[in-house]
Amino acid sequence: MAAPTRPTPARRAAIVGGNRIPFARSNSAYAQASNQDMLTATIDGLVARFGLQGKQLGEVVAGAVLKHARDFNLTRESVLGSRLSATTPAYDVQQACGTGLEAAILVANKIALGQIESGIAGGVDTTSDAPLAVSDDLRRVLIGLNNAKTVQDRLKALGRIRPGMIAPEIPRNAEPRTGLAMGEHAAITAKEWQIGREEQDELAVASHRNMAAAYDRGFFDDLVTPFLGLSRDNNLRPESSVEKLATLKPVFGRGEGATMTAGNSTPLTDGASTVLLGSDEWAAENGLPVLAHLVDAQTAAVDYVHGGEGLLMAPVYAMPVMLARNGLSLQDFDFYEIHEAFASTVLSSLKAWEDEDFCKTRLGLDRPLGSIDRSKLNVNGSSLAAGHPFAATGGRIVAQLAKQLHEAGPGKRGLISVCAAGGQGVVAILES
Amino acid sequence: MSDWYRDFANSGFGTTITRNLGLPRPAVLRRYEPGQPLLPGPAVVGSAGEGRLRDAVTELLRAEGVHVQSPVTADGATDGEKPAAVILDATGLRTPADLASAHDFLSPAVKRLRATGRVLILADPPSDAASPAQAAARQALDGLVRSIAKELRNGSTANLVHVPEGAEGSIASPVRFFLSGRSAYVDGQVMSVAAADIPAAADDERPLAGKVAVVTGAARGIGAAIAKVMARDGAHVVAVDIPAAGDTLAEVANEIGGTALQLDITADDAPQRLIEHLRERHGGADVVVHNAGITRDKLLVNMDAARWNSVMAVNLQAQLDITQALLDAEGVLKPDARVVCVSSQSGIAGNRGQTNYAASKAGVIGMVRAWAPTFAERGATINAVAPGFIVTEMTAKMPFGTREVGSRINSLQQGGLPVDVAETIAWLSQPGSAGVNGQTVRVCGQSMLGA
Numbered sequence: 001m002a003a004p005t006r007p008t009p010a011r012r013a014a015i016v017g018g019n020r021i022p023f024a025r026s027n028s029a030y031a032q033a034s035n036q037d038m039l040t041a042t043i044d045g046l047v048a049r050f051g052l053q054g055k056q057l058g059e060v061v062a063g064a065v066l067k068h069a070r071d072f073n074l075t076r077e078s079v080l081g082s083r084l085s086a087t088t089p090a091y092d093v094q095q096a097c098g099t100g101l102e103a104a105i106l107v108a109n110k111i112a113l114g115q116i117e118s119g120i121a122g123g124v125d126t127t128s129d130a131p132l133a134v135s136d137d138l139r140r141v142l143i144g145l146n147n148a149k150t151v152q153d154r155l156k157a158l159g160r161i162r163p164g165m166i167a168p169e170i171p172r173n174a175e176p177r178t179g180l181a182m183g184e185h186a187a188i189t190a191k192e193w194q195i196g197r198e199e200q201d202e203l204a205v206a207s208h209r210n211m212a213a214a215y216d217r218g219f220f221d222d223l224v225t226p227f228l229g230l231s232r233d234n235n236l237r238p239e240s241s242v243e244k245l246a247t248l249k250p251v252f253g254r255g256e257g258a259t260m261t262a263g264n265s266t267p268l269t270d271g272a273s274t275v276l277l278g279s280d281e282w283a284a285e286n287g288l289p290v291l292a293h294l295v296d297a298q299t300a301a302v303d304y305v306h307g308g309e310g311l312l313m314a315p316v317y318a319m320p321v322m323l324a325r326n327g328l329s330l331q332d333f334d335f336y337e338i339h340e341a342f343a344s345t346v347l348s349s350l351k352a353w354e355d356e357d358f359c360k361t362r363l364g365l366d367r368p369l370g371s372i373d374r375s376k377l378n379v380n381g382s383s384l385a386a387g388h389p390f391a392a393t394g395g396r397i398v399a400q401l402a403k404q405l406h407e408a409g410p411g412k413r414g415l416i417s418v419c420a421a422g423g424q425g426v427v428a429i430l431e432s
Numbered sequence: 433m434s435d436w437y438r439d440f441a442n443s444g445f446g447t448t449i450t451r452n453l454g455l456p457r458p459a460v461l462r463r464y465e466p467g468q469p470l471l472p473g474p475a476v477v478g479s480a481g482e483g484r485l486r487d488a489v490t491e492l493l494r495a496e497g498v499h500v501q502s503p504v505t506a507d508g509a510t511d512g513e514k515p516a517a518v519i520l521d522a523t524g525l526r527t528p529a530d531l532a533s534a535h536d537f538l539s540p541a542v543k544r545l546r547a548t549g550r551v552l553i554l555a556d557p558p559s560d561a562a563s564p565a566q567a568a569a570r571q572a573l574d575g576l577v578r579s580i581a582k583e584l585r586n587g588s589t590a591n592l593v594h595v596p597e598g599a600e601g602s603i604a605s606p607v608r609f610f611l612s613g614r615s616a617y618v619d620g621q622v623m624s625v626a627a628a629d630i631p632a633a634a635d636d637e638r639p640l641a642g643k644v645a646v647v648t649g650a651a652r653g654i655g656a657a658i659a660k661v662m663a664r665d666g667a668h669v670v671a672v673d674i675p676a677a678g679d680t681l682a683e684v685a686n687e688i689g690g691t692a693l694q695l696d697i698t699a700d701d702a703p704q705r706l707i708e709h710l711r712e713r714h715g716g717a718d719v720v721v722h723n724a725g726i727t728r729d730k731l732l733v734n735m736d737a738a739r740w741n742s743v744m745a746v747n748l749q750a751q752l753d754i755t756q757a758l759l760d761a762e763g764v765l766k767p768d769a770r771v772v773c774v775s776s777q778s779g780i781a782g783n784r785g786q787t788n789y790a791a792s793k794a795g796v797i798g799m800v801r802a803w804a805p806t807f808a809e810r811g812a813t814i815n816a817v818a819p820g821f822i823v824t825e826m827t828a829k830m831p832f833g834t835r836e837v838g839s840r841i842n843s844l845q846q847g848g849l850p851v852d853v854a855e856t857i858a859w860l861s862q863p864g865s866a867g868v869n870g871q872t873v874r875v876c877g878q879s880m881l882g883a
Contacts, residue, residue, distance in 0.1 A: 041679075048682035048692035051668075083686045218701070221675045221694045231676040289712050 012293040013108035013277045015430065018399020019046035020273035021227035022234065023387040026127040029230045030270040035064045035071055038227070038272035039078040039124040045225030046120065046274045047083045050288055056085040058116025061103040062274070063093040064124050065390035065421075075122070096421035097341065098299070099123045100273060100394020101428060107277050108294040117282040121398070123391030124272035138165035175421065177305050182312070182421060183342065187253030187260050189310030190344035193351045197259040200343035201245040204264040204384045207340055211381020212238030219380055223399055235267060235387035252342075264343035269387030273395030275402075291402035292414070297428035298322035304423040309362075312345045314425030315417040316352045320363050322427055328413075330369040333429075335376050335404050335414040337397045340383040345419055380404060394418055398430070405432035435823070437836070438846050458845035459587030462548035464613035464855055466637055466664065471611055473516035473546055474499040478537035481524025485554050485600060489519055492604055504540045514546040517611050522555040523595065525569040534576070547586035552610045553577050554603065557594040557624060574622055581620035581878045582843050589619040589844075589878075599627040602867025609859045617820075617852035619843050620878030628866035629811060631768075638666030639862040644714045646670045646706070648697055648750075649724030651677035653824040654774070656684045657850030658721055661858045663688035667719060670710070672697070697724055697750040703757030707764050718766045719861040720758065722751040722773040725792075727826075729785040740788045747792035752799060755814070759806070770861040771807070771814040773800055774853075775872055780818055781882025793818070797872045804870025813869040815860045820876025823847040844877035 021042050024030045030038065039062060047053055062075040071077075076090040095102045100123035107119035134142070138161065145157040174181045190200075214220060215232055224231075240263075250258035252265065276288075283290050300318035302309040315338075323330060330353060338346045352358050353369040360366070380400055383393055401414045409432065416428045438458040440446040450457050462472065475498050479486045490500050501515060518541040522534055534553075542551060553573055561567035573592055581590040591610050595603055602625040609615050635641055645662045649655035650671035659669045669690035673681040678694045685692040693709055695702055710717050725747045728739035751773055758765040778786050779793025800816045807814045821827065821838045827847065830838070839847035853875045860868060 044686060045678070045682045045692075048671075048685040048690075051685075051689070051691040053686055053689045218675075218696065218699060218705070221696075224675070225678040225682055225692075225694070226676060227679060231678070287713055287715070 010114065011112055011279060012295060013111035014280050014283050014290040015292045015294060015398060015402040016276040016278055016283055016288045017046075017050060017291060018223055018273065018275045018395060018402070019049055019225055020223065020392065020396050020399070021045070021271055022224055022230040022232050023269050023271035023389055023392070024230055024233070025235050025387060026268035026270060028234055029228050030126065031128040033126065033228060033270065034129050035067065035074055035124045035126055036078055036081065038126065038270070039074065039122060040081040041227050042122065042124070042225070042272040042274050043078055043082040043084065043120065046276055048225070049222065050276055053083045054085050056087045057118045057120060059107060059110065059119040060084070060088055060090040060122070061093060061106050061119065062090070062122035062124065063099040063103060063391050065094060065096055065099060066125055066127060066130050074124075094391070095424060095426070097339070097388070097390045097393060098418050098420035098424055098426040099391035100396070101297075101398065101416060101418050101426045102299070102394065104275050104277065104294065104394060104398045105297040105426070105428060111277055111279050118276070118278035120274050120276055122272065122274035122395050123393070125389040125391045126270040127268040128270050133169040135165050135167065135169060137162075141165070175311065181252070183252035183260060183265055185304065185311035186265075186342040186344055187258065189313060189348050190259060190342075191253065191257050192310065193348040195259065195344045195347045195351070197246075198242065199347055200259055200264040201242045203340070203343040203346060204245060205240050205242050207378060207381045207384040208237045208240040210379055211236055211385035214380035219403070223403060233386045235269065236385050260342060260344055264384065266341055266383045266388035269389040271387065271389035271392045273392040273399065275395050275398045289406070291406035292430040292432045295429040295431050296322055296326055297426065298325075299424065299426050301425070302423045309423070310348065311421070311423055312341060312419035313348065313352065314423055315419050315427050316349050316425070317363060318425050318427045319353070319417065320365055320369060322429065323369070326429060328429075330372060332413060333372075333376065333415045334408060334412040335379060335401060336372055337378060337382065337401045337414060337416045339393055339397065339418040340378065341388060341419055343384060349417065394426070401430055405430055408432065435839075435846055456840055456845040457585070458840075459547060459585070461587045461616040461844065462613045463616045463851065468613060469498075470496040470608060471498050471516040471550070472548070474501045474513050475517040475519060475611070476501045476503055476515045476541045477519045477521070478503040478541065479521040479524055480534040480537065481526060481530045483521030483524040485523055485595060485603065486521040488600060488603065489521060489554070489607060492607060496608070503537055504544055514544050515541060515549065516546050517550040517552065518542055518545055520553045522553055522573055525555065525566065527565045528569045528572060531569055531572055531576075534573075538580070542580065542584070545584070545588055547588065549584075549588040550611045551577070551580055551584065551588070551590035552607065553590075553592045554595050555592060557596050560596050577622065578620045578878070584843070587616075587844060589615065591615070591618065591620070592622045594622065594624040596624070596626065599625050599867055601630055602626065602628050604630070604633075605859070605862060605864035606868060614855040614859055616855070617844065617848035617875050617877050618856060618873065619876075621874055623868070623871050623873060625867040626808070626869055628808070628869070630866050631863045634863055635666070639864065640719070640858065641666030643667040643718035643861075644670065644710070644716065645719035645721065645861065646672060646710070646717050647721045647723055648672045650684055651681040653826065654819065654822060654850040654853050655723040657854040658723055658857050659684055659690060660688055661851060661854035662719070662721075662861070663690060665858050668714070670714065670717070672706070673724070697754065698745045702750065703754045706754060707757060707761045710764050716764045716766055717758070717769065719770045719772070720755070720765070721857055721861070722754070722771070724750070725774060727786065727789050729789065731785055732787045735788060743788040744792050747789065748795045748799070751796060755803070765812070767811050768863065768866065769810070769812040770865070771812070772857045772860050773814070773816045775816040775818040777818055777820040777874065777876050777879055777881055780874070800872065801870045808869050811866065813860070813866060815868060815870065816872040817853060817856050817860070818872055818874045818876070819848065819853045820874065820879040820881070821847045822853060822875075823849055841881070842877035842879040846877065848875055848877055
């Protein structure tokens with residue numbers, strides 16, 4: 001899988017900063033908030049932070065994984081409800097949990113090409129205000145009722161309703177092609193890579209502790225804006241410990257080898273995030289800082305249905321392609337942000353990159369990518385602590401990593417890896 | 433938060449009732465709005481003895497488009513419209529006997545003063561007097577102006593400005609302020625100006641145009657009002673508040689086209705973070721308003737260390753630390769910077785259950801006085817504002833009786849509004865206010881507390 005060297009782009013998009021609302025566990029603080037409420041508030045927080053009131057930006061790109069029919073133009077509607085100029089164009093994207101990062105890549109690419117000078121990338125999701133659908137049978141009856149012209153026709157249509165049709169279809173966090181929950185897929189992978197319970201719990205505890213410490217030292221002061229009475233992620237458990245997590249019963253996988261619990265898996269979460277990007281010139285003209293630049297990105301997909309690969313393993317495949325294109329090794333980074341959909345996902349990815357046989361046969365490499373310095377991994381906490389509102393996670397990570405890199409000084413490099421439903425993955429490189 | 437009693441007292445039926453029962457009759461104050469003339473009517477300018485400011489004041493008023501009448505004389509001879517302002521130049525006072533001429537001028541003029549009028553006396557400070565008799569005459573004006581303020585009705589105010597020899601060039605800004613609607617709730621006060629380099633008059637409508645103003649505690653109440661007035665006057669406002677108040681802070685910033693900075697000002701690295709932010713984003717600051725404050729009330733005998741320490745940390749120590757850091761940081765605080773610190777009436781009068789709060793707010797007064805010479809050397813100023821009873825969300829939660837009494841025991845017989853505090857702070861922040869330094873201006877409607 002020899003990747004061609006990358007042509008040097010004319011310019012790199014700058015990451016100016018970000019804003020998100022605290023993430024909230026499903027059916028808690030944001031139970032009554034819609035995707036549009038959350039995304040609008042998050043854009044407005046970004047506007048306030050960077051003084052963008054009334055400004056026309058190049059583009060706003062965002063998306064949600066779980067959407068109501070009314071959310072068809074979610075991002076544009078959110079822009080119209082925000083303090084940005086109404087002449088700022090917007091569009092929606094959706095790539096499951098990769099949505100937020102993909103949105104940032106799209107904005108960055110247009111900036112790099114000189115098509116726009118500035119833009120906001122974002123994502124939002126609610127599992128509390130989730131769209132309920134009626135069954136296909138009932139839907140057909142109701143459409144018939146709507147089309148009926150006479151009272152008789154209407155009564156006839158209504159007469160076709162059967163009690164069994166009434167139950168709503170609740171969206172499930174499951175793969176349509178396998179019927180398995182994402183956690184069940186992750187459990188299969190965890191078993192395959194022999195990921196132990198304790199190392200998963202340790203990763204989870206580190207995530208909580210790192211994020212709590214980051215909040216305490218004010219790291220999130222310019223990354224988060226409170227919303228509906230919440231000023232920190234309500235999934236965050238600073239007092240979490242391996243001992244406490246060890247008492248939890250496994251929820252994914254079966255029998256002896258089941259290791260995945262509610263403690264080392266992300267819960268369903270509500271939230272939204274945004275990232276402000278621009279050209280260096282635009283940032284300078286507006287007196288705005290440049291935290292980091294988006295250097296490169298890569299997506300990949302795996303055949304988890306028939307191909308014998310794990311659902312969440314696609315980033316593992318995307319990584320060597322991107323590294324080769326940039327002439328970098330896996331060790332050439334100061335920070336690693338590997339999205340913690342499940343602790344086992346992070347650990348499986350790391351193990352796969354260390355595995356000679358896997359790297360040779362599956363990734364087509366001469367030698368394994370090797371191991372990383374774990375002290376550089378998710379240093380200010382990740383999804384196990386913050387929670388994971390699907391489309392909002394990418395924006396959280398990009399802004400958080402950009403700030404980390406900026407704090408560390410110029411010339412620092414950070415790596416992002418995000419797995420997504422449908423067997424997809426997105427990876428990216430940021431540099432300060 | 434409307435003043436129901438004031439509205440009632442100004443209604444037809446309410447006027448009859450309150451007049452017959454001898455109840456307080458609070459007026460609707462004249463508050464500043466952009467585009468408003470300095471005064472709603474003519475002004476009368478007089479002097480006691482050979483004053484040296486009368487001509488300058490007359491010229492200033494004429495430049496503002498104010499018609500200046502000749503003094504109203506005791507025999508009732510009048511000249512056209514009722515005056516909206518009565519200004520006495522008392523810099524000619526030599527002995528108490530000269531005060532008779534002050535009386536002769538003021539008595540008939542004040543009698544004809546229209547509603548929401550202004551009485552302003554300009555005099556030399558007693559401390560500079562050549563003789564005890566002159567000091568006595570000058571000090572007498574204190575009692576005079578404070579009593580006039582108490583006698584005035586219908587939202588009119590009376591104030592005294594001390595103008596030492598050589599500070600004549602500094603009077604335009606205070607004179608404009610005390611005559612305008614910006615000083616609606618400043619009453620019965622005595623303050624001083626000093627000699628300073630006064631920049632050429634800026635745009636009256638936007639005196640803070642092009643300035644960067646930091647306002648702490650900007651998410652709500654008085655802080656939000658300060659941010660709004662600063663923005664109205666042309667400043668770019670950096671609105672600061674604790675991260676937990678970030679959502680309302682963002683709303684304030686968005687409303688006024690400012691920027692929000694979530695920062696706990698008591699954090700060890702807060703001064704450094706503020707400085708870095710100002711440097712990176714705004715190239716420095718022209719105005720800093722230390723407004724953030726908290727209360728943790730308890731009687732002294734029941735007050736724990738946490739209550740004491742948290743109030744001191746926010747209300748006093750943070751102001752000291754941030755100001756010192758700004759002074760030390762190269763090129764962040766502009767040479768002609770304005771720092772305004774929010775003190776409180778409690779810091780002057782004391783308040784039961786507020787030993788911590790009153791101590792912190794009194795400390796602020798000492799701080800600005802001590803820092804004034806350092807600031808003057810740079811061409812900058814540092815002042816304090818001490819609000820009295822200001823109607824906010826906080827006072828809305830007070831018991832009805834306490835609130836009513838608290839809001840009426842002042843010469844204007846009503847509580848002030850956050851905007852009144854904001855107007856005073858915005859005035860102190862103006863380039864033209866360079867001569868006002870080390871002062872504590874009370875915005876209290878001449879409250880009886882600590883007067």
